[in-house]
Amino acid sequence: MPFTYAYARPALTVDCVVFGLDDADLKVLLIQRGIEPFAGRWALPGGFVHLDETLDQAARRELQEETGLTKVFLEQLYTVGEVARDPRERVVTVTHYALVRLSDHQVQAATDARNAAWFAVDDLPPLAFDHDDIVELGLRRLQGKVRYQPIGFELLPPKFSLTQLQRMYEIILERDLDKRNFRKKVLSLDILQDLDEVEQDVAHRAARLYRFDERKYRQKIKDGFNFEL
Amino acid sequence: MPFTYAYARPALTVDCVVFGLDDADLKVLLIQRGIEPFAGRWALPGGFVHLDETLDQAARRELQEETGLTKVFLEQLYTVGEVARDPRERVVTVTHYALVRLSDHQVQAATDARNAAWFAVDDLPPLAFDHDDIVELGLRRLQGKVRYQPIGFELLPPKFSLTQLQRMYEIILERDLDKRNFRKKVLSLDILQDLDEVEQDVAHRAARLYRFDERKYRQKIKDGFNFEL
DNA sequence: ACAAAAGTGTTGAACGTACACCCATGC
DNA sequence: GCATGGGTGTACGTTCAACACTTTTGT
Numbered sequence: 001m002p003f004t005y006a007y008a009r010p011a012l013t014v015d016c017v018v019f020g021l022d023d024a025d026l027k028v029l030l031i032q033r034g035i036e037p038f039a040g041r042w043a044l045p046g047g048f049v050h051l052d053e054t055l056d057q058a059a060r061r062e063l064q065e066e067t068g069l070t071k072v073f074l075e076q077l078y079t080v081g082e083v084a085r086d087p088r089e090r091v092v093t094v095t096h097y098a099l100v101r102l103s104d105h106q107v108q109a110a111t112d113a114r115n116a117a118w119f120a121v122d123d124l125p126p127l128a129f130d131h132d133d134i135v136e137l138g139l140r141r142l143q144g145k146v147r148y149q150p151i152g153f154e155l156l157p158p159k160f161s162l163t164q165l166q167r168m169y170e171i172i173l174e175r176d177l178d179k180r181n182f183r184k185k186v187l188s189l190d191i192l193q194d195l196d197e198v199e200q201d202v203a204h205r206a207a208r209l210y211r212f213d214e215r216k217y218r219q220k221i222k223d224g225f226n227f228e229l
Numbered sequence: 230m231p232f233t234y235a236y237a238r239p240a241l242t243v244d245c246v247v248f249g250l251d252d253a254d255l256k257v258l259l260i261q262r263g264i265e266p267f268a269g270r271w272a273l274p275g276g277f278v279h280l281d282e283t284l285d286q287a288a289r290r291e292l293q294e295e296t297g298l299t300k301v302f303l304e305q306l307y308t309v310g311e312v313a314r315d316p317r318e319r320v321v322t323v324t325h326y327a328l329v330r331l332s333d334h335q336v337q338a339a340t341d342a343r344n345a346a347w348f349a350v351d352d353l354p355p356l357a358f359d360h361d362d363i364v365e366l367g368l369r370r371l372q373g374k375v376r377y378q379p380i381g382f383e384l385l386p387p388k389f390s391l392t393q394l395q396r397m398y399e400i401i402l403e404r405d406l407d408k409r410n411f412r413k414k415v416l417s418l419d420i421l422q423d424l425d426e427v428e429q430d431v432a433h434r435a436a437r438l439y440r441f442d443e444r445k446y447r448q449k450i451k452d453g454f455n456f457e458l
Numbered sequence: 459a460c461a462a463a464a465g466t467g468t469t470g471a472a473c474g475t476a477c478a479c480c481c482a483t484g485c
Numbered sequence: 486g487c488a489t490g491g492g493t494g495t496a497c498g499t500t501c502a503a504c505a506c507t508t509t510t511g512t
Contacts, residue, residue, distance in 0.1 A: 004234075006231060009238045010280060012239055012241060051237045051312075083280075092284070094310070203490090206482085207491060409467080412465080431463085432510080433462040433510060
């Protein structure tokens with residue numbers, strides 16, 4: 001059943017830069033294209049926006065369909081409308097970025113019909129379309145935002161050590177942080193809950209575990225508090 | 230000549246929140262709608278994206294057509310895709326915000342076929358569609374961005390006094406700033422060019438005039454400098 | 459001379475930065 | 486007992502915030 005309009009319309013899609021974190025790297029989730037153009041190339045998960053769903057819903061649906069991911073942190077990034085970015089026809093894409101706990105999702109991502117895999121963000125294969133620009137955009141946004149919004153916790157397991165937390169910031173911001181200053185700063189924000197637990201099965205002194213106290217954070221925000229690393 | 234597609238497509242538009250500054254207020258440029266829905270209501274300038282233009286080009290074209298404005302500072306804001314935001318059909322809009330020197334454009338804006346006028350941002354009439362949300366979004370973005378990017382100069386005449394500059398920040402940020410601290414801070418950034426000129430025709434001591442030195446600013450950015458008010 | 463806004467410095471508090479050693483645990 | 490990472494405090498410099506009076510100019 002075809003659809004007809006008085007004026008030509010661009011196609012509208014959503015694309016997602018999904019970030020995950022492991023011990024050493026920030027990673028991006030890519031899927032391998034089955035069809036032309038760019039058949040066989042790696043690309044961002046994404047697809048067409050349906051008439052009965054918001055942009056956010058479209059992004060989540062595509063993510064679910066193509067990678068199995070659900071309930072992730074997801075935000076809109078930028079809308080890309082270069083005229084010839086898709087060789088077939090005019091396609092405008094609303095890009096998003098998502099943050100996931102890599103440990104939870106490592107397996108699922110590869111179980112879909114199409115091939116899906118994690119790649120280190122600084123060692124990506126050639127990507128389809130302008131997707132490398134979009135990844136770059138997502139990375140810059142993440143680097144900017146992680147410093148004044150507590151979104152980095154989305155990349156960590158619910159319980160984490162201060163060292164893990166520091167490592168996360170170091171990997172994202174691509175610079176070393178001073179251990180003592182970092183701990184002083186983070187603890188002074190008073191948004192972490194000390195769980196009175198320690199790491200298990202480590203070959204050295206076990207670190208204390210903490211949890212991001214979202215309740216407390218929201219309360220402090222309401223009182224004029226400003227998160228900033 | 231109708232256009233037909235295999236799947237339904239949302240209409241795609243651009244909308245612009247155009248900010249201007251006068252002595253007392255931050256203002257927004259609105260146009261009065263001629264047709265239903267919301268006939269007679271005030272709305273943001275905007276319109277459909279053509280197939281042969283980027284989003285930025287579409288926003289500038291609509292701005293030119295509806296308000297006469299050209300060569301303004303323009304950035305993308307957010308893309309709004311709520312399913313029922315337009316009662317007629319699905320319309321996704323890529324919103325933008327623009328900053329203009331009000332003094333340059335006061336007259337032109339009202340000369341178009343459709344009625345255009347400036348309104349104080351904190352005293353807007355009822356707006357069409359979800360345009361009040363979009364204005365709110367634009368205002369928050371401006372408030373955030375003006376503190377770490379030198380975009381505020383786009384609202385001032387090329388030559389301005391430090392008092393004007395301070396006033397601009399006070400109006401946008403909606404709080405008073407300390408005169409001495411403000412001057413110290415701004416001058417220490419070393420991105421203003423002292424013009425060795427003073428205001429004319431004022432009924433009191435005339436203020437020195439400065440100009441934003443974009444060349445110098447870019448150089449300093451390259452050297453790792455960080456603008457922050 | 460008066461009204462109106464321009465212009466100017468200092469001080470204390472808070473914060474950021476640099477830096478090195480002992481501690482607990484598993485092997 | 487040794488290797489590995491966990492955990493801690495101080496001193497200095499920089500930045501921020503609070504604060505009031507003199508100067509210039511036009512009427």
